[in-house]
Amino acid sequence: MSQKVLMKGNEAIGEAALKAGCKCFFGYPITPQTEISAYMAKKMPTMGRVFLQAESEIAAIHMIYGAAGTGTRCMTSSSSPGISLKAEGISYIAGAELPCVIINIVRGGPGLGGIQPAQSDYFQATKGGAHGDFHMPVFAPSSIQEMVDLIQEAFDVADQYRTPVMIMGDGMLGQMMEPVEFKESTSTRQLPEKTWAANGRNGRVHHNVINSLFLKSEALEEHNIHLQKKFDAITENETKYELMNTDDADLILVAYGTTARICKNVIKLAKAQGINLGLIRPITLWPYPAAAFDATIGNTKFGYLAVEMSMGQMVEDVRLSVEGRKPVHFYGRSGGMIPAPEDILNKVMEIVGGNK
Structure with a gap:
């Protein structure tokens, strides 16, 4: 049995992501989630994994698009205005059916607002948050332990359904400290092989192309119907x-x-x-x-x-x-x-x- 350790919420998120197999992190600092980036910057290079502080939130989310397209487990984090900047990229990721995890440690708004905790990004997270017909699963933990536990689940749900997944906490959860236990995953999910990934031919006779552009209306409608069936399956199987x-x-x-x-x-x-x-x-x-x-x-x-x-x-x-x-x-x-x-x-x- 693992031992409980006292950790700040943001740092616990980082550790949980590493234990869940996150290989790449692309982010940009913004209060009150900056400690996630700081933790990953310290730990990932020692583990042979990729940490990169991008030049902006917009750059970070498109780096996630690229890494997710190779089938690599990847994550980004931000707070409210930063998530707004990532919105276009999130829509592209959803359209291209790429698995990744997005952390939003919510601060008060609108605009720059303030750095104190809030829940005013609910519409942004649950009603799309960007253009097009899409949803993404959104987990809302109420403790640091639950936040840690949901990180593993978020990566698994992302891989199972080929979708971005958001974990949305508030500034209090990010900044407070609680005892947490990093448990071994007991998931019984049968995650599919990532045969779709653009990670080299590897003996395939065809190229894998990652794209969300459909020039023919009939093809785009067919794609949206396919996505909706996936969202229906998520609704049926993943509601908590x-x-x-x-x-x-x-x-x-x-x-x-x-x-x-x-x-x-x-x-x-x-x-x-x-x-x-x-x-x-x-x-x-x-x-x-x-x-x-x-x-x-x-x-x-x-x-x-x-x-x-x-x-x-x-x-x-x-x-x-x-x-x-x-x-x-x-x-x-x-x-x-x-x-x-x-x-x-x-x-x-x-x-x-x-x-x-």
């Missing part, structure tokens, strides 16, 4: 969520990442006041766990309360999942402000207090 105390709840909170940890404390505070709260914690933001709402819709008296570090983004997917069957409420903080348990509880009391 946690349910807590949802069998008989006055109100069910919906939160992810750091905010979900805060909401677990709110559940304890509310119980002391005779209010029974539940929690739906999406672990995949895309595909979004609509099934969690189908499973709990009959178990809540006053509906759902989405709690976010944004002005209200995930709440739209909550409403879509609930489909008008129960009320959906929202509480959010923005700009790097972190919701306090007492403030969330006050919102809960506003909803259920006079109706108990």
Whole structure:
């Protein structure tokens, strides 16, 4: 059994990626994720692997395109404005069906915003984030241990489906320290051989060409239909969520990442006041766990309360999942402000207090 070590979230991401077989890292520094690049810069050369600080985020994502095209496990990381700069390259990568992992340690926005934690990149991550008909799986860990565990899964999902995969944490998860254990992978996935990779002929009679350009409309539509079937398979097989105390709840909170940890404390505070709260914690933001709402819709008296570090983004997917069957409420903080348990509880009391 491996020993737990105390690590900063960003550095734990780097170590987990190395253990998952990441051979190439291309990035550019931006707070609050810079320690990922710093960690990889220190470790990768000693392991015979490739670290390169690109001249920009745009350059870094296109280097990922090239490395991923050879079938090599590769990763990039950034924070909110940097992910915006990578958007075109992410669309190219999705269109060319190239596996890679993208880390976004979210800071407040819009614009340069600030370096404090936020969840205001939800739309960017889950609604495409770039041009064209595509999705990418998005994992939202709520602890450094979960972040470490999901790194291995992200690389495996990327390879299985030939897709970019994002892990989206906030600045708090990147900067805080917690004990983590680097476990041996127990995955039973049967990952396909990368016969598509442009890595030399290797006895093949044909060339492998990596491309996302289709000049004939019929061919591009066929490609988009093929991609959609893949996205449907990801939705069916890879959706993840946690349910807590949802069998008989006055109100069910919906939160992810750091905010979900805060909401677990709110559940304890509310119980002391005779209010029974539940929690739906999406672990995949895309595909979004609509099934969690189908499973709990009959178990809540006053509906759902989405709690976010944004002005209200995930709440739209909550409403879509609930489909008008129960009320959906929202509480959010923005700009790097972190919701306090007492403030969330006050919102809960506003909803259920006079109706108990």
